[in-house]
Amino acid sequence: MATLRRLAGSGAVHVLFAFLAMGGWAVFANRNHAMPQPLYSGLLQGAVSACLTLFLKSVIDTLSRRFLGMARFWAPPLIACLGSASLLTALHALIGTPEIASTIAVPLMVSTSYAAIYNYSLSGRKGAGS
16 A cells, blocks of 8 residues: 555656556547557657646646736636647647647646646635635
8 A cells, every 4th residue: 555655646657647648548549540640649649748747736836826816716727728738739730640639638638627626726725824
């Protein structure tokens, strides 16, 4: 049980999981296209998801300090989502991913959900302390 807790708390495990899960999703989303394009899409999505996993918490931490009032609840996750969507769309277009919308839908949903929940937890703490 202690080993499982240690693994669950490991940043490296989170990054590896993001790479495998979201990269695997991208391969699946592009499975009807000729190889090696699904693999390229999967490698790109996996790498970007791993990087986003590393940086998303820091981005939300920074953005949540910049907004006051009701904007602190919606602006940081919205900005993170738009930034992620722009980056993913541009990179997938660059490598010729055939199913860009399908490829980025799940990773965006997961990262935006995380950003919203984490941001809300930060905003709630600020509200309690204000």
